[in-house]
Amino acid sequence: MSASSSHRPDRDALAREDAKDRQLAQFRAAPEHDALTTDQGVRVDDTDNALRAGERGPTLLEDFHNREKLTHFDHERIPERVVHARGSGAYGYFEPYASLAEYTCADFLAEAGRRTPVFVRFSTVQGPRGSADTVRDVRGFATKFYTRQGNYDLVGNNMPVFFIQDAIKFPDFVHAVKMEPQHEMPTGASAHDTFWDFCSLQPETTHMLMWLMSDRAIPRSFRMMQGFGVHTFRFVTADGRGTFVKFHWKPVLGVHSLVWDEAQITAGRDPDFNRRDLWESIEAGEYPEWELGVQLVPEEDEFSFDFDLLDATKIIPEEQVPVRPVGRMVLNRNPQNFFAETEQVAFHTANVVPGIDFTNDPLLQGRNFSYLDTQLIRLGGPNFSQLPVNRPVADVHHNHRDGYGQQVIHPGTNYFPNSLGGGCPAHAGAGGGAGVFRHYAQRVEGEKIRVRSESFQDHYSQAALFWNSMADWERRHIVEAFRFELGKVASAAVRERMTGNLANVNAELAAKVAEGLGLPAPGTVADVPTAASPALSMENLAGEGIRTRKVAVLAADGTDAGQIGAVRGRLAAEGAIVEVLAAKEGTVAAGGDRVDVDRALPTTASVLHDAVLVPDGAEAVSVLAADPAAVRFVEEAYRHGKPVAALGEGTRLLTAARLPEEVVFGSSAPDYGVFTANGSTSVTDLADAFAEALARHRFPHRPGLLT
Ligand code: HDD
DSSP states (O other): OGGGGGGOOOHHHHHHTOHHHHHHHTTOOOOSSOOOBOTTOOBOSOSSSOOBSSTTSOBOTTOHHHHHHHHHHHTOOOOOOSSSOSEEEEEEEEEESSOOTTTOOOGGGSSTTOOEEEEEEEEESSSOTTSOTTSSSOEEEEEEEEETTEEEEEEEESSSSOSOSSGGGHHHHHHHHSOBTTTTBOTTOOOSHHHHHHHHHOGGGHHHHHHHTSGGGSBSOGGGSOEEOOSOEEEEOTTOOEEEEEEEEEETTOOOBOOHHHHHHHHHHOTTHHHHHHHHHHHTTOOOEEEEEEEEEEGGGTTOSSSOTTOTTOOOOTTTSOOEEEEEEEEEEOOSOIIIIIITOOOOTTOOOTTEEOOOOHHHHHHHHHHHHHHHHHTTSTTGGGSGGGOOSSOOOOOOOOOTTOOOOOOSOOSSSOSTTTTOSOOGGGGTOTTOOOOOOOOOOOOOOOOOOGGGOOOSHHHHHHHHHSOHHHHHHHHHHHHHHHHTOOOHHHHHHHHHHHTTTOHHHHHHHHHHTTOOOOOOOTTOOOOOOGGGOGGGOOOSOOTTOEEEEEOOTTOOHHHHHHHHHHHHHTTOEEEEEESSSEEEEETTEEEEESEEGGGOOGGGOSEEEEOOOHHHHHHHHTOHHHHHHHHHHHHTTOOEEEEGGGHHHHHHTTOOHHHHSSTTGGGGTEEEEOTTSOHHHHHHHHHHHHHHOOOTTOTTOOO
């Protein structure tokens, strides 16, 4: 987002308003003018040459600076997260629209407009820390709210369901999806035997597989994906009344995805594609924003659904329980040190505050054990809550002591009850109890048994609901994704079993996947559900506007500068980013003028842009049409369904790029998102139509698409 660095926000001003940032400031160390020292603060005047015996002699052990420097370096790495290792985060705030006191005593939801600082980390699940961003995978969407009553973590994903119902299956699932143990392949992909073997034998994965095979698994941007708390949680009021709640994050920019061919190319062209997008948008002052919504279900309605609210492989269809918008979250500050903040942030589903409680969802119950446990190994001991990014802004008083990395000097007593320390810290309830966490008083009885409830046994109805709700192009992409993934599976038995399972979702889906794999269509299954939920289709979630969409303008000497100016003016006014690309950096000649080149073609690619425009200019277009990089740029943009426009002679580049003639010259070109203008069409009209197309994002009905 090079164009917008001029309106970079005043970070210090933002920080002053934010309790968490004020706290973080105490831990920042920026030695701008100070001399180099050892860890002990002793000044060093040479960090380039080790202490040695004679000019060409051996290095001496007594060189404490050399030893300290190498030792510290040797210990720089910590274990990566066992899942969600690859991620990126940012700070911001959450503010409610209105008080939710009717349902919850959570302080951060009590007052309209009162801001609570947050840190959000987005992630992929399967790949290691250095893997590419645009792989087919679930995206983590974890939010830490630094509330006045302590930290609340909403550790969700960009899909509203999960692969398994009981946390005891998590190690099996993760072993199956991760790189295979013998050769550690594939990186950042589920397209391999062990994953599909597991899924084909564990039909509760089916609903989540539908989401994973959909375009939701390849988001255009973290800023353009939904987030979900997944589980049914519980809101609790001050007087102990409970309400079931599901959390939804909805992006203001709409929900948008890549296409699979594009995602694969992007993984090479810019493996940091999503991470860079998040960072750059915040630096440019284009703050990512989501609306928080809740689905509320009164306790007495717990059994009024044809699925179990405690089953994390199920959604509550929005048509049944509408999502009620309750607040908004804005991310407005990048971290200043990736390791200190984004790597060391420690989320935990059991980090709840008064007013928010768990349900008996067996997946959630297991998570409540696993997250604390994982931080102990990952962050090296029990004091990770003292790391700056993890510290609550609420006061902390307890009798926990010692351990690796203890940062706090605790004078006085370390037990309860005590009289020698004045009885402190005392039970919070003694003073009236405001803001005390009290577990929801749920009545529980039962025998100790290892069973899966009968109410968890329907694994296909909602997978079918998802399929039934998709637009035709979304279905096409799902079929292609299954064909790709299962096509990479070597075991014929696994492929067959999996396509067989799909017959329980939809006969056409199963038949088409089977056909792509060269298998006979599986037998049909009776009574496959036909219900649909329009809220699930991305077609209905596009949002409005073109903010931060990246438009490439291809130029060479002789390009029409006036057209570039007009189009740039029109699109930039709505927040789009227009970049002029040419074979080399510098400028291109345009009449008597020169136009600045933003990027040289070899350093970028169509997959890093949302649309492409070719201005008029016979000489320029001849140069571009002879440049394979420019030709590929246009062809790829077209085949990935992106808006393409050409003015005057620019149309020649579209033909050089093998765009179907019936599209370029046909009357329905605009329906396919292709715009050409000659003398009779004004640049302004074309720019208007192009902007509208950009807001639609993709044209999935175009002939000749690569998906
Ligand atoms: Fe998990 C990380 C989301 C099930 C165990 N999980 C992790 C992160 C996210 C999720 C977003 C990354 C947090 C960060 O950015 O640091 N996980 C989910 C969702 C689930 C889910 C939405 C289902 C609804 N997870 C789940 C289960 C278990 C775990 C059932 C274990 C029983 N998850 C972990 C973990 C991780 C983790 C091993 C790895 C790193 C970490 O926790 O901090 O404990």
